[in-house]
Amino acid sequence: MILGVQFRGQVPANTSRRWFTHSWPEAWRVDWTVVPTWPLVDGNAQVEWKVQVDRQASSLVKYFIEIRNLTGGPVDIEARYAVLNS
Template sequence: MRVGVQFTGSVPANSTRRWFTHSWPQAWHVVWYCIPKSPVRDGPAQLEWKIKVCRQSSTRIKYFIEAKNLSNRTLQFEARYAIMNR
């Protein structure tokens, strides 16, 4: 398994933003997850995410990553991936 950070993002308080990442090989099984970076705060959940996908071509996949900030402060996060079958 190979893991990494695709990008870092910022979401204003109580809002949702969307990014995309493209040209992933269609044969790879990719799992996406988002992790809050700051502010560091123990308590209720800070972040919710959704992953959507489209086939760019017969061999490439595009992922759309939607991050929703559940807090009342701007949130920095990492969009991470795990390639399960490379």
């Protein structure tokens, strides 16, 4: 298994932002997770996300990750990946 952080960013209060990451081998099974890194809050969920995929070439895919901030303040995030079958 390969683990890593693909990007970090900030999502303003009550909004969504969309990122993309490209040139992933199409044979890889990639699992995406978004983790809030600031502010430190032990309470309700701060973010939710969805992942969409596009075939950019015969052997490559591009992922689109949309992250929605569920709070009334900005939230810093990390988009983490796990390649399950490299």
